[in-house]
Amino acid sequence: MNSQINDLLFRLLDETPNAFGVFDSNNQLLYCNANMASVFGLSRQQAKGLTHRELMRNAYSSGLGVRIDSEDFEQWINDVESRQRLDPVRTFESGLMNGEWLKITQVTIDNHLVLIGTNITELKDTEARLRAALEELSDVANTDVLTNAANRRHFFNRAGEELARAQRYQHPLCLMLLDIDYFKQVNDLFGHHAGDQVLQFFARFYENGLRKIDFFARLGGEEFVVLLPETQLHDAMTLANRLRKQLALQSIYTMPEEQKIQITVSTGVSQFEGSGDSVQTLLSRADEALYRAKAHGRNCCEAAAPWPAAG
Numbered sequence: 001m002n003s004q005i006n007d008l009l010f011r012l013l014d015e016t017p018n019a020f021g022v023f024d025s026n027n028q029l030l031y032c033n034a035n036m037a038s039v040f041g042l043s044r045q046q047a048k049g050l051t052h053r054e055l056m057r058n059a060y061s062s063g064l065g066v067r068i069d070s071e072d073f074e075q076w077i078n079d080v081e082s083r084q085r086l087d088p089v090r091t092f093e094s095g096l097m098n099g100e101w102l103k104i105t106q107v108t109i110d111n112h113l114v115l116i117g118t119n120i121t122e123l124k125d126t127e128a129r130l131r132a133a134l135e136e137l138s139d140v141a142n143t144d145v146l147t148n149a150a151n152r153r154h155f156f157n158r159a160g161e162e163l164a165r166a167q168r169y170q171h172p173l174c175l176m177l178l179d180i181d182y183f184k185q186v187n188d189l190f191g192h193h194a195g196d197q198v199l200q201f202f203a204r205f206y207e208n209g210l211r212k213i214d215f216f217a218r219l220g221g222e223e224f225v226v227l228l229p230e231t232q233l234h235d236a237m238t239l240a241n242r243l244r245k246q247l248a249l250q251s252i253y254t255m256p257e258e259q260k261i262q263i264t265v266s267t268g269v270s271q272f273e274g275s276g277d278s279v280q281t282l283l284s285r286a287d288e289a290l291y292r293a294k295a296h297g298r299n300c301c302e303a304a305a306p307w308p309a310a311g
């Protein structure tokens with residue numbers, strides 16, 4: 001009866017998709033199923049009687065088995081084996097050299113070490129696909145569809161972070177609010193499709209003219225914003241004027257009509273004034289300066305008054 005059950009159990013272990021092995025108190029392999037032997041790149045007959053270390057070394061030198069995070073195999077195996085029997089049950093995930101993943105459970109019973117490896121490659125692949133999809137979703141949620149620039153939502157998240165950093169380290173931070181002049185006329189004269197291409201050109205033009213640490217976003221319509229970390233108001237104004245003048249010299253040719261369009265921009269610039277200032281107050285001071293720029297005839301830059309307003 002007992003031997004019949006033993007027989008059934010061994011046959012069952014050979015049928016299971018899991019890898020299964022038993023080592024004695026000297027870490028010598030007493031039994032393994034075919035799946036466990038194949039992890040080490042051996043047949044069952046070849047594997048039997050070898051120690052855990054010999055099996056691992058054999059796999060390592062044939063470029064098989066688990067991926068190890070060390071240049072020094074002997075030191076790595078010493079480290080692994082010193083922890084192997086510390087707890088009665090240990091579970092961890094291991095990547096294999098062939099790209100597969102195993103969840104390994106080590107159980108110590110009566111000085112014997114039982115290893116059970118469950119193939120979790122599909123789970124890992126699904127996990128990676130899910131992570132990539134989430135990243136893509138986050139990109140979509142943060143990107144303006146027309147211009148590919150960061151959108152309003154992304155701007156507010158980033159502005160909050162930059163403001164906190166400026167506050168904590170007492171670093172300068174400026175904000176540039178940009179509004180294309182007479183944009184309605186572009187749509188009216190050349191059509192909405194041409195207007196869209198002008199917005200795309202404008203976004204590319206500013207993104208190319210800024211530093212890597214600056215942050216450009218489309219707030220909506222023909223209104224854009226730039227965060228300028230580590231920048232004093234005077235330098236932000238110099239930059240704003242340089243880009244404004246360069247933009248006025250550009251000719252935008254629409255497709256497929258090849259109509260030539262020229263645009264100008266009005267800019268309001270505010271700077272972070274310390275505690276009590278917020279994204280909203282920075283924006284509204286830049287907006288007030290932008291309003292003055294428009295009132296002064298457009299195609300110009302105005303700096304916001306200090307905050308709290310003097311007097």
Ligand SMILES: Nc1nc2c(ncn2[C@@H]2O[C@H](COP(=O)(O)OP(=O)(O)OP(=O)(O)O)[C@@H](O)[C@H]2O)c(=O)[nH]1
Nearest residue numbers: 179180181182183184185187192193195196221222
């Ligand atoms: N083509 C296109 N037009 C847009 C888009 N979003 C907003 N607009 C247009 O942008 C125009 C903005 O017009 P206004 O707010 O009157 O401003 P403006 O003509 O630029 O005048 P000023 O700002 O005062 O110089 C409107 O005609 C909107 O329809 C867009 O995604 N594509």
